[in-house]
Amino acid sequence: xxxxxxxxxxxxxxxxxxxxxxxxxxxxxxxxxxxxxxxxxxxxxxxxxxxxxxxxxxxxxxxxxxxxxxxxxxxxxxxxxxxxxxxxxxxxxxxxxxxxxxxxxxxxxxxxxxxxxxxxxxxxxxxxxxxxxxxxxxxxx
Numbered sequence: 001x002x003x004x005x006x007x008x009x010x011x012x013x014x015x016x017x018x019x020x021x022x023x024x025x026x027x028x029x030x031x032x033x034x035x036x037x038x039x040x041x042x043x044x045x046x047x048x049x050x051x052x053x054x055x056x057x058x059x060x061x062x063x064x065x066x067x068x069x070x071x072x073x074x075x076x077x078x079x080x081x082x083x084x085x086x087x088x089x090x091x092x093x094x095x096x097x098x099x100x101x102x103x104x105x106x107x108x109x110x111x112x113x114x115x116x117x118x119x120x121x122x123x124x125x126x127x128x129x130x131x132x133x134x135x136x137x138x139x140x141x
Contacts, residue, residue: 015079022129026079028089031126035086037119039064039093044112047101057094064090 019025042063046056064087071078078086102108 022126023133024076024078024082027081027085029082030122032086032089034119034122034126035064035090036093037115037122038067039090039095040097040115041112041119042090043094043097043101044108044115047098047108048105053098056098060094061087061091 015024015026017026017028019029022030024031039060042060043056046060049056051059068078068083068087072083097111102111
């Protein structure tokens with residue numbers, strides 16, 4: 001009986017298709033949650049403007065694309081698939097919040113503060129994990 005070599009669960013580019021950590025996944029990772037929350041926060045912020053749904057959505061999509069371009073410029077190192085999925089999940093968060101937007105200003109402000117703090121906390125945890133990974137790589141060299 002011949003033993004087969006075990007296949008790596010990593011996909012193209014050495015990345016797992018889905019990562020449940022702050023490491024970049026080829027398609028989805030914990031950063032996807034940050035993008036969903038960013039879409040929710042953007043929807044809540046824009047609900048306080050006089051922009052029509054079309055202009056608010058156009059603005060949101062443009063901002064999400066610009067953010068991904070910025071990440072590429074500073075060499076975050078995402079796969080192209082992850083880049084597109086980040087935009088899509090951000091748009092999902094934006095669309096969902098827009099669809100269920102409460103009429104009461106106080107409720108919207110409460111949601112904005114809650115999701116803003118949650119997004120900020122997740123950003124911090126992801127940033128800290130990335131710094132830790134960089135330190136480990138430097139030690140290995």
